[in-house]
Amino acid sequence: MTYLRTHILKASSIIMLVLFLLGCATYNERITLYYQNVHAGNYKQAEKTLDGNSLIKKPRNRLLYLIEKGRVSHLNGQYDVSNRYFNEADQLLDQGLGGAADGAVGVFVNSMSQTYKGEDFEKFMIHYYKALNYVYLNKTEDAIVEARRITLQAQQQTDKFNNKDNRYSNDAFSLTLQGMLYESVSDINNAFIAYRNAAEVYLKAPDQTWYGITIPLTLQQDVIRTARLNGFNTEAEEFERKFGITYSQPSPSEGGELVVFWENGLAPVKTQADMLFTLVRQSNGDLFFTDVGGGIIIPFNYGGDRGRVNTKAVESLHIAYPKYIAQNPYFTGGSVSVNGQQLSLVKTEDINELAFKTLQQRALQEMGKILSRQAVKKMAEYSVRQAATSNGKTNGWLEGLGYGLQLYNALSEKADTRNWQTLPAYIAYARIPLNMGENKVDITLRNAQGVEEIKTITVQGNGRLQFYNYATLK
Template identity: 25%
Template sequence: MKRLFAPALFLLLAACAASYTSMMTPVIGDLNRGMPEQAIADLKHSFSDSTGDDRLLYLMELGNLARYSGQYGLASSILLAADRLSDVQRGTDLGQQAEAMLTSDLALEFRGADYEKVFINYALAASYAAEGNIEDAVVEARRVNEKLLEFNDRYGDNPNRYTDDAFIRYFMGILYEMDGDLDDALISYRLALAAYDSVYSKDYGFSSPERLRSDAMRLADAIGYQSLLDTYSSRWPDTGYRHLPSGSGEIVAVVELGTIAPREERDYTVVADDRVYRLALPVLPDFSRRTIQGSISAGGVSSDLFLVQDMNGIARENLLDQAGRNVIRAAARLTVKAGVAELGESIAEEFTDDENVSSGIGLVLSIFGAATEQADMRSWLTLPGQIHMTRMTLPAGTWPVTVNIDGFSRQHTPVQVRDGEITLLFIREDAFCGYRRVH
């Protein structure tokens, strides 16, 4: 009987080796080296079946990589397909649930976390806006609002920690402002303020940026909401605002930093009474949030970057929300697998009347159950780890732009600033690829 423990160990190691995280390692490596086109090739090579239960995940990764490579039309079509697929993923597949109880949650169709579903629409809006298509970008902004309302209605009195997205609310407000809809822009800014100063302050450790407060005050003044402006002025006496001077425009830079941390597997394996028992759970290690010093410079003006989104914090809190359910499912699966091993041993003993054979079959079944036990580490890994932003006013014209992050700088393509308009600029930090140190 002891000779069977060697293959048991081999199977367990093999089960641990093949994970979504390891499969995506070359993709993330090339992305962080500033090679999104090669990352796309890596992704297509790694996904042997892009039409199966992981199709949504494949579309999200591929669409985001296309966006990072500047293929905005392709990105939009892929991300639209992802959004539509996510919308129709409803109900429970009993066959998948049964298979998951006998193997692992990897047998289940990937449906994505709430924050991932919302980020599909951000990525879509960013792709449209990068091409100057503000009308369709605004449509995606409204889709975000619909999704957040749906999520909160679904959970009722037991909401997840991800109940709102302050950054995307802020970004929505900017899109509305670009579209000339100041009322909806102000509503979005106010919703962003509320989310930053409640959910984000409590769960992610940072509150509303000074610039967002200034933007809300500026629009309240522009629209003529004097009582709201008075409230804000009393709440933030040190916060000022200014309207866009004649002959000037604004650059809004959205800077996506790094990639989101991958999940890790925490497993517990016990060998007892000629049985192998294994329980595996997904975790996100707790680590300090990266702090950066960054700015955008153009036309003799420099504006500091400020934190607007901590994707790592959101992903970690989301997984903590699921932790109780994950433990219950894993424990139930362990019980089912133990029952299968016992049943197999009983049937074998009845047919063979040989205790050694029946015990061996029970052990083999328990080895199979342990080997198939894997934590579900699937998540959208091409998401940024953090997002920073800045807003700067410049005279109308075309200006070279310099991105400065932690003492390194990179020249960006010159940006055209139009009188009275906002120009959106999307920047991804590729692990300092193409940056030079500032002395």
């Protein structure tokens, strides 16, 4: 009978192995067909593929589903539909994602099985696309509401990190966009405040470089120009000193201006990196994890009696940790020209840099959670295995349970490889004057070999600030 029980449990473990192997692919691998369609510009087919994907339709991935649907609808020119998805995503974020039960999943299973809560920079990008959608739908008031929401998002980030360790506690690009939105409705006072706040993000950063971006000259000029328009001449002069420039504002163009946003490439994808750690007890009884090379040391945050932790149970721990892989865009630079004037497209938001750096910033905290989870699992496994062979006898049920726990611990370890993968690798922009009436605008893009591709659009100059975003997904 004991023989039968043991083998039933072992057979169950084999079934568990098969199930886990079926689910061991990364998020990117599970949505590859959708991703390929977006990459190829087949947006309608991409939507169908997304709707038919069982992984992204799971309740825990609802936020990912909504923002991907919002993005692909925007790419397809369905701006109203796009904002329906983004608004629902916003509502989910406002209500809060997760909870006690979700936290327990993270403790006993893995973070990939938890509700996806979004990266901080992804939340700012929702506002970017929503604002542009409203602008294209001629819903100016809604676009301004979205501009105000950027301030609320920035405040939440500041409260979250309190500017500690130069963490991502604000988004300079979103604040720049906010200034442009205010300026588009002639709210010059709020435009100046937004531009000033964006500039301060750069000025306070080490080497005045914010996540791979040096402050664009256009932003410097916007701060000084709007300061003077508001009569803040002293502040205008102060910023000229800070920037090291002297700015003479040209006469306003009668047709207004066009801001071109170039969304180049695709965001990095996440894969899984496997790492080995050892639990070590110090002479004072404190416990910490260290990797094979000894370069990473992480305290063991154990809620129980540390003195009773059997380090033999967790001599060696394997963890799966997410790792970004950048996708190099086909195009490497570009410019915008109209009416004989040409301006370079200047990088203003580097999603690649943000993804890598923000993951790095929370690495020790995330590794600590994963290691603690694995240690608790290993201690439970060790206890069952010891009990199965106590008093010189073998308990078949406990032996089988120990075998199952060992297999479960090994196979349930999985990194969270989810992210908003159809975001651009980076965004560059140019602000160019227009004539009244029809303007033919050339967007010239170049690859590393100097091969050029030109996109020509027609814009009606109306004396105001207008927007156009162009995505290249190669």
